[in-house]
Amino acid sequence: MIVPAYFDFDFFWSVLWPPWHSPFLAAAVLVLVMTVVAQTTGVLLGFPLALGRTSRNRLVRLPVDFYLWLFRGTPLLLQILFWYDGLSELTGNPKYLYPITRNALVAGTLALALNEAAYMTEIIRAGLQAIDPGQFDAARALGMRQRQVMLRIVIPQALRIIVPPTFNEYINMSKNTSLLSVIAVAELLDTAQAYFAVNFRYFEALSLAAVYYLAITSLLTAIQRRIEARFGERRDIPMPAMLPFWRRAIGLAGPMR
């Protein structure tokens, strides 16, 4: 009574290999580019915003707080539609906004970057505030200026705390780009939808997208390991040997160091 279940391996394989002319490869490259552009923009915006958020001047702090309240308080999907569709209606769609309102790729990447900046602000702020105030005082006592203290003492130490979650954000971002399928950016999910809209092979088309997402996240994870080996780890303190996972999981981790 129901159509027999099967996996259309011929379709799956013919799209997967060779990948050179597959729309999925083009989509994967686009996802990677959007990830790097949007996330890096988010990181770059996050630094000044984090400094503003920790500022003692209310006139600096309040706008930053408002930004975080707005961008963390609304769904990313809503923000994407706001930049692509809402903005044009609000403004009457003047010509100078065409690069955003008529270009889904730009509007989408902008939405991802501005949303991410709010999250990066918190990650960077947490990193900066984790540095012992004694470090500050010591550097001042040695005669360093405020600027020198930040650049030479605080930020290098804070980076060790900031880098690992930042790379998690890169990996998250690569998957969040799939939200841009709603505004027809030809990323991986949109590409899968274009296949199953025509041939109804949902499982196969989604599997193809999944294969490419896994390739992207694996690549980013490999890069993350290399960078963390450089910045993330505290080499000055010897780490105790890692206990097996099951011992940590059931609380047999022994005394904290």
Place this chain on the structure above:
Amino acid sequence: MKRSIPIVLALATGLLAACGGSPSPAGSGSAAKVSPPPNTELLTDGTLSIGSDIEYPPQESYKLGTKIPEGFDVDLGNAIASRMGLQADWINTTFDGIIPGLTAKHYDVIISAMTITDVRQKTVDFVPYFRAGESFVVTKNSSRHPTKIEDLCGLHVAVEKGTAEQDEATGLNASGGACASNQVKIDAFDVDTEALNQLKKGTVDVHFTDSPVAAYEIKKDSGLKLSGGIIEIAPEGIGIRKGDTAMLTPVQQAFKSLEDDGTYDSILKKWGLSDGDIRKSS
């Protein structure tokens, strides 16, 4: 699209055969009851759950500011349910996931302006209930005037995901297709109204959609017009799980009784869609 017409005739013949047993109340205004499908067929006892992409006026949309569905399909679905002595429950879903939703029993039937195509018929049985074509919507001062499907070559087109329109436009771009060397740029959206919005914003040249929807759009927005006439006229059907005769037969009988007592005609007339009468074959 036209390839599916012989199958429609076959279905119609089956429909007549299915109705052989019950006396038809032709002409009489009284609503003849049709025995409903057994409860094992229904998601909820006493309720016909109908899957629909409720963002497709005038066939289905929510009454502004409410969650009450309205439209030609909605009136028809409600009438079919009440013929069977059931309540209709409308379940909103995206169009590109509507067939897997039927297979996975998220609802009992599909009524969602669904064109009967060969590929869909591999997983779905249809009760044809309406005929619709496709139209090109452009902005009033547009320099683009597509009149046939090949005219889309080189144009930027917005469609809804999972529709026959997306299927056809994609086919043009395939190797050997009419636009293989001068590709159609296709932007596909989850809902058809979002595709229309791209035309209004000037992101795309053409909104390619079903003719009743196109007619409704240009009526509501004076900045839009049709380019060319109606193409690819084909039947739309009520979708039922493949081979599920316990559901198919009562739906066919209920639809037949609506045709016979004039309810079908009055619903068509109410929505200005009499041109889409399924009995007018061409």
